[in-house]
Amino acid sequence: MIDRRQFSRRFMLAAASAAIGGAGFARAALASERFVATVLVDVESAATILREGPAERRFSPCSTFKLPLAVMGFDSGILIDPHHPLWDYRPEFQTTMDSQKKPADPTIWLADSIVWYSQELTRKLGAARFRDYVTAFGYGNEDVSGNPGKNDGLTQSWLMSSLKISPDEQVAFVRRFLGRKLDVSDHAYGATEASLAQYPAEGGWTLHGKTGSGFVRSANGTTDRSRPLGWFVGWGEKGGRRIAFARFNQGNVRSKIFGGMIARDAMVKDFAKLAGS
Numbered sequence: 001m002i003d004r005r006q007f008s009r010r011f012m013l014a015a016a017s018a019a020i021g022g023a024g025f026a027r028a029a030l031a032s033e034r035f036v037a038t039v040l041v042d043v044e045s046a047a048t049i050l051r052e053g054p055a056e057r058r059f060s061p062c063s064t065f066k067l068p069l070a071v072m073g074f075d076s077g078i079l080i081d082p083h084h085p086l087w088d089y090r091p092e093f094q095t096t097m098d099s100q101k102k103p104a105d106p107t108i109w110l111a112d113s114i115v116w117y118s119q120e121l122t123r124k125l126g127a128a129r130f131r132d133y134v135t136a137f138g139y140g141n142e143d144v145s146g147n148p149g150k151n152d153g154l155t156q157s158w159l160m161s162s163l164k165i166s167p168d169e170q171v172a173f174v175r176r177f178l179g180r181k182l183d184v185s186d187h188a189y190g191a192t193e194a195s196l197a198q199y200p201a202e203g204g205w206t207l208h209g210k211t212g213s214g215f216v217r218s219a220n221g222t223t224d225r226s227r228p229l230g231w232f233v234g235w236g237e238k239g240g241r242r243i244a245f246a247r248f249n250q251g252n253v254r255s256k257i258f259g260g261m262i263a264r265d266a267m268v269k270d271f272a273k274l275a276g277s
Contacts, residue, residue, distance in 0.1 A: 209234020230259020
């Protein structure tokens with residue numbers, strides 16, 4: 001097991017500041033820091049291959065939450081197969097991204113990270129069933145309450161809001177999914193896996209996964225675009241071997257590239273080396 005905690009000098013000073021300026025000061029300093037957390041675990045043996053950075057800290061899952069959402073959708077019967085249902089975009093969804101203003105099926109939804117499709121799915125699930133799935137999956141802090149006072153947990157809780165999960169917990173969820181330990185139908189496992197995007201990586205590996213992008217929220221709830229967040233979560237497969245992974249990065253400068261794309265591209269490039277083959 002490799003457990004490497006490679007923090008920048010400012011990150012270490014911020015951690016130490018809890019003893020000087022209190023926990024609140026430390027949290028503010030950490031929030032502005034730039035860092036990466038990466039976890040790789042062998043699916044079959046549960047052996048930790050790599051664990052570096054603040055892998056125990058929880059962050060908003062952002063669009064990586066589409067992976068458990070897909071499981072919920074296929075298990076509930078709302079989603080049928082990788083290409084059904086095909087739902088049309090409607091103006092009331094009010095997305096600002098032209099790339100999301102199009103019809104989407106489960107495969108398009110996951111590949112292009114269509115937010116409105118996720119929100120239509122959770123509306124159809126309803127608050128009680130949605131909450132029950134999150135609890136049954138043991139997903140992160142299981143908090144789907146949403147933003148304080150807005151009653152928006154059903155459509156916003158995973159979008160830089162109340163729901164949070166650590167890289168360690170992301171990998172644990174992937175292993176439960178691959179081990180078929182989520183207490184859902186066989187169809188839910190198979191259809192989710194078939195719908196998820198695949199990425200060829202160095203060394204003959206194929207990565208199956210979901211990106212997630214967002215920003216740190218300031219104390220007043222606004223997003224700080226100078227502090228982008230990025231995830232790539234899933235598993236690598238080669239010759240029958242599977243390795244669950246999670247990569248999280250937090251930046252401290254504005255970027256024209258979504259954080260999730262940065263995390264994904266880094267894993268595609270480095271996965272073989274990180275996996276030791």
